[in-house]
Amino acid sequence: xxxxxxxxxxLLCFFFSCAEEDNMVISNExxxxxxLQMEQAKIAIYAMGLDTTFISEWDRYYVVEEDILVCKDSVxxxxxxxxxYKTTYHVANFQxxxxxxxxxxxxxxNWREAVQEVIVLYNxxxxxxxxxxxxxxxxKISKKYISGTNVCVSGVFPSSSRKPGEAIIINSNxxxxxxxxxxxxxxxxxxxxELGHNLGLRHTNGGPEGAAGVGLIxxxxxxxxxxxxxxxxxTCGNSWTKFSHYDIVTFNYLWPKARYTVSFANNCCPSITVxxxxxxxxSIAPESDYQxxxxxxxxxxxxxxxxxxxxxxxNLYLYPKWRYRxxxxxxxxxxxxxxxxxxxxxxxxxxxxxTGQVCRGFNEWxxxxxxxxxxxxxxxxxxxxxxxxxxxxxxxxxxTVGAFEHTERLVLEAGTYWxxxxxxxxxxxxNGASLKHGVTVAKIxx
Numbered sequence: 001x002x003x004x005x006x007x008x009x010x011l012l013c014f015f016f017s018c019a020e021e022d023n024m025v026i027s028n029e030x031x032x033x034x035x036l037q038m039e040q041a042k043i044a045i046y047a048m049g050l051d052t053t054f055i056s057e058w059d060r061y062y063v064v065e066e067d068i069l070v071c072k073d074s075v076x077x078x079x080x081x082x083x084x085y086k087t088t089y090h091v092a093n094f095q096x097x098x099x100x101x102x103x104x105x106x107x108x109x110n111w112r113e114a115v116q117e118v119i120v121l122y123n124x125x126x127x128x129x130x131x132x133x134x135x136x137x138x139x140k141i142s143k144k145y146i147s148g149t150n151v152c153v154s155g156v157f158p159s160s161s162r163k164p165g166e167a168i169i170i171n172s173n174x175x176x177x178x179x180x181x182x183x184x185x186x187x188x189x190x191x192x193x194e195l196g197h198n199l200g201l202r203h204t205n206g207g208p209e210g211a212a213g214v215g216l217i218x219x220x221x222x223x224x225x226x227x228x229x230x231x232x233x234x235t236c237g238n239s240w241t242k243f244s245h246y247d248i249v250t251f252n253y254l255w256p257k258a259r260y261t262v263s264f265a266n267n268c269c270p271s272i273t274v275x276x277x278x279x280x281x282x283s284i285a286p287e288s289d290y291q292x293x294x295x296x297x298x299x300x301x302x303x304x305x306x307x308x309x310x311x312x313x314x315n316l317y318l319y320p321k322w323r324y325r326x327x328x329x330x331x332x333x334x335x336x337x338x339x340x341x342x343x344x345x346x347x348x349x350x351x352x353x354x355t356g357q358v359c360r361g362f363n364e365w366x367x368x369x370x371x372x373x374x375x376x377x378x379x380x381x382x383x384x385x386x387x388x389x390x391x392x393x394x395x396x397x398x399x400t401v402g403a404f405e406h407t408e409r410l411v412l413e414a415g416t417y418w419x420x421x422x423x424x425x426x427x428x429x430x431n432g433a434s435l436k437h438g439v440t441v442a443k444i445x446x
Contacts, residue, residue, distance in 0.1 A: 041072075089158045089215070090200025093255045096129045097164055099195070100137040104144065105170070109179040114187035115141065117240075118195060121188075125248055126255035127276075128199075138163065139198050141191070143170040143178075150174070152236030155194030165198035174236070188240040189230065196231050201250070204229040219253055222246040260312055265300075265319040277311045282387065285351035285409045291322040292446060293351030295411060305349065308411070323348075329445055334377075336423040336440040337430035344444060345416045352412055352446040354379060356391040356421075357405040361438035363427050365404075366397040368438060371424030377442035378420045379410070386412065391440060419444055 042055055057072075091097070099119065105111050112132075119130040146154075152174045156165030168191065175181040182190070204226050226232070228244035243251075258276035268286040285293050296306040296318040306318060334342040356377035360368055368375055372392035380386050387410055394406045421442035423430060428437040 089160055090254055091128070091158055091164045092162055093127045094129075094258065095162070096131060097139065098131050098133045098137040099139040099141070100132055100134040101141045102134070104142045106179065110184050111141070111170070111179070111187060111191075114184055114191050117184075117188045118191045121192060121243070122195065125243060125251045125257075127257045128255050139166060139168060139195070141168045141170065143172050145173050146171040147173055152178075153190045153194050155197035157197055158200050164200075168194045168198065182237070183239065185239040186237060189238045190236065192240065193230055193235060200254075201231050203233040204231045204246075205233055219250055221249045221253060260315045262312065262316045262318065264296075265317065268320050274312055276313060279311065280306065280308060282308060282411045283409050285411045286320055287351070287409070288322065290325060292325055293411070294321040294323050295349030295351075295413070297321055308413070321349075331443055331445040332419055334419040334421045334442040336421040342419045342442075343416055344419065346412055346414050349411065349413045350446050352410050352444050353407055354387060354389060354410050355405060355407045355441075355443040355445070356389045357403055357441040357443070358391045358395070358423070359403040359435050359439050359441070361431075361435045363438050364397075365395050365399055367427060368392060368424060369395050369397050371426055374422055374424040374426075375440055376422055377440060379412075379417055379442075379444065380420075381412075381415055381417050386410070386417070417444075 038055070038057075099115060101111055101115060116132060119132055122128060122130050146169065151171055153171060154169045156167045158164050170178060170190075172178055204222075223246055226244055226246050229247055230240075230243060231247065259273050260276065261271055261273055262280065263271045264284075264286075269284055272284070274280075280296070287293070297320075298304040298306055298316075298318065300319055302319060302321050332342060332344045354377065358368065358375055369392045372390055375392040376388055376390045378385060378388040387408075389406065389408060391404065391406060395404050419442050421440040423438055423440040430437050430439055
């Protein structure tokens with residue numbers, strides 16, 4: 001093994017022209033680099049045909065495949081450099097920005113609807129809060145005749161870290177009738193793009209800084225070319241689909257959403273980190289062999305129950321409530337071949353176990369998996385769906401077993417609930433007695 005080790009070291013360092021290849025002393029201390037540089041190195045070394053699953057660093061080398069050293073100065077990181085660009089100023093995070101159209105835009109066009117859609121997108125992916133208003137907004141959208149320029153819509157870069165660029169101008173001279181020529185999705189794309197400029201983003205595929213004087217600052221973790229980026233230049237007329245992966249990386253770098261910690265008394269459940277405005281998952285519930293979990297409370301005295309419709313807007317500490325088990329385990333069951341409605345009533349908040357089981361009968365697992373959306377169990381309250389579990393997600397299509405089962409914890413408040421189970425009807429009529437074609441079973445137990 002030792003001979004093989006040094007043979008590979010010699011070959012790689014010679015082939016990739018590492019400096020001082022004859023002076024191969026391995027340091028006892030591991031050197032550190034930024035996580036970004038390591039990711040770039042992984043890409044370059046993978047391109048050499050090597051496995052980078054367990055890559056590490058020692059002295060002047062990257063260690064790959066356990067016994068191969070690749071000299072660091074033989075790895076061309078410039079080929080894998082990942083950058084997009086912003087101006088010198090970008091607006092500060094966690095502020096409220098108002099945006100709206102003025103009276104130069106007719107009310108019977110759908111520019112206002114496009115603005116509302118863009119607001120939803122930016123509120124979802126950034127820590128900024130956008131609000132629509134036509135009463136002196138921070139960013140005013142107007143339509144003007146701009147002569148002598150081949151621009152469809154134009155946004156203004158910010159001049160400070162607090163205030164966004166104050167205007168987005170729609171050029172009525174670019175198309176004969178821009179209001180009707182562009183579809184709603186094309187308008188959404190345009191406004192999302194220009195709003196990026198108002199916040200401080202430059203074109204992903206832009207050239208050098210030149211004489212613009214507004215700054216061309218590289219953003220770590222984004223590519224020099226990204227054909228899917230909404231901030232590419234020359235995209236007037238594109239229809240909106242989604243932000244690219246690296247667009248979201250940009251948002252997370254410049255305007256990350258606020259994140260808060262939810263902790264639980266007595267460490268009865270592991271702490272979790274959530275984004276601002278998140279809802280607490282009903283699946284978070286402790287278990288006990290002797291007690292029944294009766295919900296989370298905001299105070300130690302257990303007088304303020306947690307409302308699952310309440311948004312999380314800060315760090316949260318929750319206390320569990322328990323009641324002693326005075327009766328055997330209660331179970332409600334619903335088979336997909338049964339036509340009777342199965343309902344159950346909880347007198348108080350209870351932590352339950354939802355089980356979804358699918359039996360294949362004479363069908364193959366791949367056939368059942370093909371109709372995955374029709375293989376599920378669900379629990380709801382009146383017309384409100386509380387939880388749906390797609391059991392086919394847990395099927396191993398090559399298996400020969402007769403059934404697959406999955407369970408999840410769920411917290412339900414007091415009230416009357418229904419339980420359902422569905423099986424793909426495309427596979428034939430069900431036969432509950434012999435499970436001839438297959439069956440899905442839903443169970444609630446507490």
